[in-house]
Amino acid sequence: MTVTEILFGRLGWDALPFWHMLQNPTFKSVINDLIASGAGLMVVLGALVVVAGVSWLGKWGYLWREWLTSPDHKRIGIMFIVIALVMLARAIVEAVFMRAQQAVGLNGGFLTAEHFGQLFTTHGTIMVFFMGMPFLTGVINYVMPLQIGARDLSFPVLNLVSLGLTAAGAALVMVSLVLEPFSTGGWTGYAPFTELSYNPGAGVDYWIWAVSLSTFSSTLSGINFAVTIYKKRAPGMTLFRMPLFTWTALCTAILMIFGMPPLTVATGLLALDRYLDFHMFTTDLGGNMMNYVNLFWAFGHPEVYILILPAFGVFSEVFATFSGKRLYGYTVLVMATICIAVLSFTVWLHHFFTMGQSANVNAAFGIATMLIGIPTGVKVYDWMLTMYRGRVRMSVPMIYAVGFILLFVLGGMSGVILATPSVDYQVHNSLFLVAHFHNMLIPGVLFGMLAAVNYWFPKAFGFRLEERWGRRAAWLWILGFMLAFFPLYVLGMMGMPRRSVSFTNPAYLPWTVIAGIGALVALAALACLLLQLWVSVRDRDHNRVFAGDPWDGRSLEWATSAPPPEYNFPVIPEIYGRDAFMLEKDGGTPFQAPTQYQDIVMPANSAMGVIIGAAGFAAAFALTWYMWWLVVLSAVVMIGAAIARGFVRTTHYVISADEVRRTHEYWLREVEATTPIRRSQEQSGANRGRAVPPVEGAVQ
């Protein structure tokens, strides 16, 4: 063993994305390596720009103190969402490449099969683990403690560790663009294709460790959220007074706790197969690949609802707020959410009806799956009834919400079709399936999270997002989704398999071309979203809402300044009913000054998130490339950090009652000086975050 081998393991020059092109320059290898090198260059340049920018502004200290080590749930939530947006951008570009390939994929195309395989694997892995999960974790992180009247999560440092682990996983997927390859086994990574004997390269290992980091992070987040909701609600905030978003956050948290570990175990066992010659999922020596498939979907199906439930919560808040009306059927919606959460553990087998089990088993799981359709359908009707006899304002979150309802029911329909085993035998593994789950995840999760951003952004940053670009983005997302995925239903029914780099049937071509155009429209939607952010930041002074209530909100988070102080509430509020803030406004008692202020104890900064995240990244990278010394070093750092944390004595700091009083009284004076506006002025510069009080509950 040479020194190079000891230091770098199996990492060699051939990991560079342009190496193959130099060794074996054919037309196709040059095209593909140029694309791959361009992507790698973007990663390197992106990292350099960030480092240079922060250095040039001299903000390293600020970044370290106020963000990277801050245990504030609001800061952590925002950082989660930043990760999600960066990864969203990458995964959408990958989707555009895949759609472009299939649009010219009749008997060829420009991508190699290997490159295409990496694209659909990273696209799926990123969208689920590094876009969807951080996005919803970020939104829950930000909003949930404010909604229940808490100052922070129960375990603020653990929250930092969760963030660090997710960031490490996302970084690993990004690094795989510079040091190739990534897995071609799909986001599901089915064995035995992902076993060492069929895939000896570093790709599958990248996938295993990126996903493992993400699942650890999400399990910890789930514990953190659940404990916070159980233990840190304000007095009077009974479970059935919690806003619906918090309810969905609770159900999601429970699903995370029980749903994530099966995947951690599955990827862990697969790693044992690959690293230590175990035979868990091999086809010989007693291994059985079906165990992998079962474990994966024991995670995979609850995961679907981990992704969708928070979006349901967001939409529930959005429908009630922008209809100026109480949520219809609150108790029913809570029950439906719990039903969905419980049932989600009973249907995993519908992902592999074709694996050869008996008709009894298939039929039972098919029926269980259709049962989930009932509470979901009820929710849709409850949202419609929330708008019914209300006063509906079509703001940006509402466009996403209405688009969601209309498109989601179509996805529900294709879901029941797929849940019917005899029909699934015809459309399984085809583009029909791809169309179905995108039909659930784009109108569901993506629209939900974008609605959440538009809805809560003014709370987080103190100014509203620009409406025009927001509307353009929303309409383009809806249009782009329909153009990109409705043709896939047709293609699936024509028999086109998913994950096909090319095809020979000319009848597919018109539909793949339409889908390609749809992908471009979605790319334009992403551009509009970025423009919306840019324009909003530029014009922020016109859209300030310091008073904190730009939408005539109903729940507690709108009863604070925008942005809220780091302790959220000067005094923990007393809760007397649902829609706590609307209740106060209706009774004429919002914006009260407490009779007495007290010192507030807040968690102190901690570097644990950064240390565990960095060491986790190093360990994962080292395991992928067989750099054993770095694996040992990272493990030592992690264990050492955990022990050292036990000796830290300054875990809290105190904000004096006087400072709290001054901050709060300043805000109350500002609120007093803010002209209340009617909802007709909601989207104008006159909206400074204070609403004309409701009359008998009727929003003005």
Add this chain to the structure above:
Amino acid sequence: MTAVSQQQKHFPALSALGACLLPATLSGCSSAPGFLDPQGPIARAQLGHFWFVVAMLAIVILPVLVLTPLILWRYRYGTSRAAYRPKWELTLWLDILIWGIPILIVVILSVVLWRQTHQLDPYRPLHSDQPPLEIQVVGYDWKWLFIYPEQHIATLGQLIVPVGRPVAFDLTSATVLQTFFIPALGSQIDVMNRMQTTLHLLADREGEFEGRNMQYNGDGFHEQRFTARAVNAQDFARFVADTRHEGIPLDQHNYRILARKGSTLEAAKALGESVTLPDDPLVRFSAVPDGLFDAIMRDAPLDWSELSPTTGGSATSAPATPHDTGGETSNPSASAASTTITTQGESAS
């Protein structure tokens, strides 16, 4: 004739509706046999079931699609003509309705689902006055081998079945997970290494249908297709006779070529077949060692001697599965890499 063909009668109107609607929406593809143009009783019943589910679900979905825009317009902000009830949050009879109707629909769907899942179970033999034709299917990277055990022949690239006679497939994989599928005839089924799955299909019309692997298994996945040809009884008998006379034996040498990583096309070329694109090549094997399928299934050694006159009388036994076809190593990918015939993924274009 078959029990399954009666399934069609459950949803005749729906199937007719589908048949009318689809050519309008999917112009040009009604001519290609597949899910939308079934060529056998199983696939036909599946399409009927599909339209039944769609129609039932339309009962809950159409109101959403129609009423949502109406509500948005009628209760828009600023209107004074419609009622405004900001504190209304529950009406019991409405709730009974929005729970009751979906429950009713799911109950109906469940009953039909239970019956159809059993009727169309791929493991369920098809009732017919003719005995089923047995075919053993082995998936390789990236091709399918079709063994006709009673006829002692095999084919690669094309599957020939007699019209009107049930076909009983036993399936396995010599490599990773794959999924065997002929959309025009019905159900797809997974094939797994060292495991056997079963599938019963029947073609009731003559024709050529596309068949393929549906489960991603690497670079040649998109090329792993075949043509299923349903022919009449005389043509089938002629095909069997011709294969015995004109085919090549599936001896150890040819098997090694077959088991290498590569597409059907590459294997056909390597086996000396002339290929006319864009048709799927047909490689006919005139003789197949007994127990080949079982040997692959059990990863057991196989007696090739009966097919290898040059090796003399003694039974040379060699393992049948790709785990050892490369000879010097038990690592399948390494063996595949060492014996790849042509450049992967390039030859089809």
